[in-house]
Amino acid sequence: MGINIIIIISLLPLFLLISILGGTHGVDNRYDFPSDFIFGSGTTAFQVEGAAKEDGRTPSIWDTFAQSGQQTEDIDVGCNQYHKYKEDVKLMADVGLDAYRFSISWSRLIPNGRGPLNPKGLEYYNNLINELLLHGIQPHVTLYNYDLPQALEDEYGGWISPKIVEDFSAYAEVCFREFGDRVLYWTTVNEPNVFVLGGYDLGFLPPERCSFPFGQYKSCSKGNSTTEPYLALHHSVLAHASAANLYKTKYKHGHIGISIYGISFAPSTNSKEDAHVAQIARQFLFDWVLRPLMVGDYSSMMKKIVGSKLPIFTKDEGNLVKGSYDFIGITYYGDLSCKYLPSNSSVEYRDVYADLQVQMRFLSRAEKSLTSAKSLKGVLEYLIQDFANPPIIIYENGFETERNSSLHDVPRVKYTMEHIQVVFDALRNGSNISGYFTWSFIDVYELLTGYETSYGLFYVDLDDPDRKRYPKLSAKWYSNFLKGKASTSLDFDPTTEELLFYS
Numbered sequence: 060m061g062i063n064i065i066i067i068i069s070l071l072p073l074f075l076l077i078s079i080l081g082g083t084h085g086v087d088n089r090y091d092f093p094s095d096f097i098f099g100s101g102t103t104a105f106q107v108e109g110a111a112k113e114d115g116r117t118p119s120i121w122d123t124f125a126q127s128g129q130q131t132e133d134i135d136v137g138c139n140q141y142h143k144y145k146e147d148v149k150l151m152a153d154v155g156l157d158a159y160r161f162s163i164s165w166s167r168l169i170p171n172g173r174g175p176l177n178p179k180g181l182e183y184y185n186n187l188i189n190e191l192l193l194h195g196i197q198p199h200v201t202l203y204n205y206d207l208p209q210a211l212e213d214e215y216g217g218w219i220s221p222k223i224v225e226d227f228s229a230y231a232e233v234c235f236r237e238f239g240d241r242v243l244y245w246t247t248v249n250e251p252n253v254f255v256l257g258g259y260d261l262g263f264l265p266p267e268r269c270s271f272p273f274g275q276y277k278s279c280s281k282g283n284s285t286t287e288p289y290l291a292l293h294h295s296v297l298a299h300a301s302a303a304n305l306y307k308t309k310y311k312h313g314h315i316g317i318s319i320y321g322i323s324f325a326p327s328t329n330s331k332e333d334a335h336v337a338q339i340a341r342q343f344l345f346d347w348v349l350r351p352l353m354v355g356d357y358s359s360m361m362k363k364i365v366g367s368k369l370p371i372f373t374k375d376e377g378n379l380v381k382g383s384y385d386f387i388g389i390t391y392y393g394d395l396s397c398k399y400l401p402s403n404s405s406v407e408y409r410d411v412y413a414d415l416q417v418q419m420r421f422l423s424r425a426e427k428s429l430t431s432a433k434s435l436k437g438v439l440e441y442l443i444q445d446f447a448n449p450p451i452i453i454y455e456n457g458f459e460t461e462r463n464s465s466l467h468d469v470p471r472v473k474y475t476m477e478h479i480q481v482v483f484d485a486l487r488n489g490s491n492i493s494g495y496f497t498w499s500f501i502d503v504y505e506l507l508t509g510y511e512t513s514y515g516l517f518y519v520d521l522d523d524p525d526r527k528r529y530p531k532l533s534a535k536w537y538s539n540f541l542k543g544k545a546s547t548s549l550d551f552d553p554t555t556e557e558l559l560f561y562s
């Protein structure tokens with residue numbers, strides 16, 4: 060959208076603006092949803108806490124990644140939620156969130172990955188959880204989000220070793236024991252079907268493992284792209300199942316699940332080959348995690364494609380994995396484009412993409428804005444049709460902009476409106492969906508772009524030593540939506556690009 064159009068739109072009365080954006084298409088506010096439907100927003104530990112070297116915290120593989128040259132911004136202070144959590148929780152209450160999804164930094168709670176707890180880390184998470192509950196906000200806790208303690212990576216290779224299952228389970232038990240009396244929603248691992256591709260195949264995510272010629276954006280100094288993605292995913296599923304079993308047998312009075320990247324694929328062309336490979340890629344990247352959870356084993360399609368590189372579940376492991384969830388978390392951001400790319404290599408020398416015979420690329424923001432809501436509808440329908448309609452929560456859904464763009468984030472409002480409408484329609488069509496969370500509550504340190512881009516409802520001024528937060532138009536819209544006001548009744552000055560901030 061050109062700058063002149065943006066200026067013109069900013070001068071229109073808001074009801075006319077909403078009309079141009081397409082209206083609410085039947086959803087006026089959160090009271091159109093069931094009373095127990097959960098609306099929230101989220102962040103993760105590394106992306107908002109800061110205090111990277113304070114109070115006993117040790118480095119994670121994300122610290123190492125951020126300092127490796129790909130991203131050079133200051134992460135020691137960052138958004139500083141470690142010191143500003145009370146202010147942030149007050150903002151959440153002002154907006155009207157039902158729930159806040161956050162992750163625990165394993166290396167803040169247990170600095171060596173195993174062994175003694177860090178009292179300061181324990182105190183921080185207790186304080187955050189208690190503050191949330193004090194304001195009537197449900198804590199939804201993720202145990203792992205790309206930030207394995209570097210100590211465990213150095214010791215045995217982290218997720219590529221079966222040793223990770225025992226260490227993750229011990230860490231999870233600490234969390235269940237210390238926080239489980241107040242936390243009713245637990246996610247074990249976030250996006251395993253993405254972090255194994257970026258971290259162990261192409262090497263552009265932590266811990267940056269890959270092998271020639273598969274590395275992307277970097278030379279490969281360690282790793283094996285043909286085998287390690289499958290090992291890391293296998294151990295992620297086993298670690299999840301072990302922790303879930305522990306929770307269900309010893310601690311349970313809430314819900315536990317795993318969160319996957321809800322990938323939707325669009326063929327690059329109208330060719331039959333591209334259409335076919337898009338279908339296979341979607342099935343593969345959902346099956347990789349969900350099929351073992353449903354039946355205790357990988358699908359026959361995966362076994363055929365991957366061959367002997369695919370790890371095997373023992374009978375006991377299969378029984379442990381099968382049914383090891385109360386819900387499936389979905390993170391969703393839009394389509395990837397797929398192109399058929401035949402591989403002549405033998406299966407032993409193929410990475411995941413060569414196994415699938417696919418080339419993928421992220422769609423541009425403009426392309427996503429045209430297809431994203433429709434594609435989310437397809438993902439939700441696919442879960443009903445192919446996975447027996449499991450209980451799901453959309454834990455991440457958001458729109459990317461440049462970080463220093465206007466607080467008047469009309470495209471994000473439009474995006475959120477459209478996707479909430481898709482969720483509403485899915486509910487009416489029988490989807491077993493119980494929650495929707497925007498990404499992100501405040502602007503955070505993004506995995507791929509650092510502080511260059513943002514998804515937040517609140518802007519964080521990183522040039523201000525106090526890291527002051529400023530609400531965007533999307534924060535005001537979401538607040539009105541959650542408080543039961545008509546979604547067209549935003550408090551907005553039509554003669555400026557400024558919001559009327561909270562009093």
